[in-house]
Amino acid sequence: MGAVWRRDQSDYLTDALAQLTGWTRDLRGLKRTLQLDESEHRQLAEQVTIYADAAEVRAQLRRLDGYTQIQICPAEGGPLTPGEVSLAARIEAAYKALKA
Template sequence: MRALWNGRARGDYLSDALALLAGWSREDKQLKRVFQLDNSQHSDLTERVKVCADALRLRAEIRRLDGYTQVKLAAADGVSITEREVTLAARIEDAYRLVLNVE
């Protein structure tokens, strides 16, 4: 998914793009999503996220908490979320769907 940033206020496109990403929330300068996965699915998702994040030169924080997998994407510049973080969130959603179908 790519959001067009020209022609409208940048915040509008960010809001529109995030509305398409079910389950993701914006908390200050980061995006957050919680997935219910077993341990092997968590491992599979983690590997897939690392590949996507490396390709976009971003870092995703992935943690395992009480049977859930939490993913946080912080703004690369530490100031504001950009199209790159939203793109990574969309790729993580795709990876999540693949992990669920692997079983």
């Protein structure tokens, strides 16, 4: 039986987040700004709501000057979890499908 290499969970999350182009991380969570028209914003907002509810993760969207700002916040200001990074990946995939 081979040795098991264990890494801190935050290392995996950092690696996963590095694969998500355009997402940034700060003390409050993950952020992304997208240039979308009103129709695209509505479509993405519907999908984000469904994904966030299913993952039990809090996501905030707001519209400002033709841009959609997304913020994914860990519960109670806690550390970033796989759920938040997974939600960011699902949002990114939905955004790319919307723009395809």
